Amino acid sequence: MDTNSKDLSRQSADNDNDLLGVIFVLLRGWKIIVLFAILGLIIGILYARYENPTFKSDALIQIDETSQNVSGLGSNIAELLPPDDSTVQAQIELIRSRMVLEPVVDLLHLGIRLNDPAVSQIDRIINNQTNVQMNTAEGVVLETSNGQVQVDQFNVSQDYLDKPFMLSRTDTGFILSIGSEQFKGQLNKAHRFKGDSGLIEITVMDLPTGDYPITITKQSLQITTDSINSALSVVEKGTKTGIIELSLSGLNQEQASLTLEQVVLSYIAQNQSRSSEQTINTIEFMEEQIPKLKQELEASEAIFNKFRENSGTIDVAQEASILLSENAGIDTQIGELKLRKAELTTYYTNEHPLVIQINDQLRVLNARKQEIDNTINELPEVQREFLTLSEDVNINREIYLTILKNYEQLKIVKAGEVSDARIIDLPINTYRTITPKKQLIMLLSTLSGALVGALLVFIMNLLRNVVKDPERIESKTGVPVVATIPRSTVLSRLSTNKQSAPRMLAHIDNSSLSYEAIKSLRTSLILSTPTAVADSQEAKLFLVTGESPGVGKSFISANLAEVFAQLNKKVLVIDADMRMGELHKIFGLSQYDGLADYLLLDESTESSSGPNNSSAAQIRKEVGVKHDSDFALENFIHPSGMEHIDFIPRGKHPNNPASLLISDKFDALLTALKSQYDYIIIDSPPVLAASDAMVIAQHADQVLMVTRYDNSMERQLTYAVKQMYKSDIQVDGIILNDVKQGLMSKYSYHYSYAYGNNK
Incomplete structure (x- = not known):
């Protein structure tokens, strides 16, 4: 756990x-x-x-899901018309269709595009807004710096579509050109030109003055409608509300409102035409059918009437009923007459007038009854034919009357017919910029x-992979980091003034963490010095170098010498960077009469010991030496102005610094100096810049590599250490210089105090 x-x-x-x-x-x-x-x-x-700023216009349309124009008048007539499928999604697609947009394109001449080539991208930035064309039913207008362009008509053949023409004004009119083709015309007049690729129709009303060409293009219908659709938004507002919201964006507020208004009106017109088309087609169909049905009805009635005339009857069914009633009446009368006759024959004979009268009546009634019976016996065959003809007449009459009734109703519908789409809001100019x-x-x-x-x-x-983490440095190089020197804020502030000379920490910032870190470095060097070397009477020689220039090795050398001098030890600082050394600036001394001068003079003396020593005299003259006594070593060792510290500057820049350091004269110099001092600190050139450090390191007791925090490259530092190892030189420690303190430096040890008087 x-x-x-x-x-x-x-x-x-x-x-x-x-x-x-x-x-x-x-x-x-x-x-x-x-x-x-x-x-x-x-x-x-x-x-x-x-x-350019973009504006937007909005409009609202209400869609009735089902039309009430016809069904409201009755189910019979509604059944004659096709069902009306007007869902909102279908209407949205209709609004975006070319059927609706093409009339708008033609009305507003939206296929005509004008462009002012004189307006550059820089002009657009400077002016913040440039003029855009305005398309109306009268034509297309574009304002320019030299006047306006107005074109009322521009139609071209298929091969000229989407190709730019150049339009410019002349003294007599205008010139329209494309490629090598040119067409001349007059303003305010319609022209019809015949080009190599087809016909061109154009009417130019106005053009900018002077030599000010304008680009004019006739876009194809597909490109124009696609452009409108890209700027047009058609959505249902809410869910199943039947209200469609249309919005159109454009660079001109008035143009956007006008175009959207025409789109709405075009859709309403198409919708109205579609609704009226159904009614009109139905009326036309009925108008064609009514005369035919009337003819059929008249023909069937004529045949029926002729049959009735031939059969001697008016209505077979009614006549049969009359005959039966009459037959029944006759039977009743006969019965009554027989009863009366029976009564009369009781009192009278058959010759009695009353009996004779009854017999006559009975004879008439029996005859009539026989006639009725004969008629009734023949009735079924006639009735079948009668019923067939009567049914034809009834059917034709019913169809004719129904169609006639529906026809009159549809005329009423057409008179009061309205569209199933209703305009709620037309677009207005808001002049509010959306983009x-x-x-x-x-x-x-x-x-x-x-x-x-x-x-x-x-x-x-x-990519830089700069030096930051001491642990990472040790793991990469295999060399311990013996000290981390924090940045001195006071010294950094002074160093911003390029005219001021470098200063020592002991003089300006002796209570800082930087100064304490230098003292810690001194302690580390003393404790890490081998016992045999420490007990020796000769000076301990420390070589201070770096992997590249600007890491602060001179700063470390000078301040390290100062803290060693605090131990009452004699310290000598040698600026062995004979190319670009600047230690003399820290001590406030001259660079001359230094190491390079001594090694050059010493070499010249030996080489000119013969009879002819004119070259030696010349060297003396160049360095200002008048007597041989001036060649004494003491003349090249200068007091630093600080107790117990002497200094040998770099001297005059030689042509062969490495050759001077590798000579026996330099060995003899160090041997002589070791017997006079306790510590010798040599500031050498960077390892990657020159080989001087590798030569001097042969004489050093400890080799210190200075690297700069958040500035030096890890790969350069690692490579410099490897180069030293290849020369059989061991780097004893790495000094991480100029460590920035605070939250911005992850690997700086965030010291919040300094031990001692921290003012």
């Missing part, structure tokens, strides 16, 4: 360190991030000024620039 807790704690600490490392990398590169943020802001401002949103663009561009800067900082950090 304890082991797991420790692992979790270690993992959490590593994560915190990684997060802090990322934060510190960003903080160290804040200048780059701010620079790119400013660049992003500038780009955002330029873009906001370059882009570019300048504040948002500038904010996003600034953030984008900052992100690019942060990414660049990370990339630079990965």
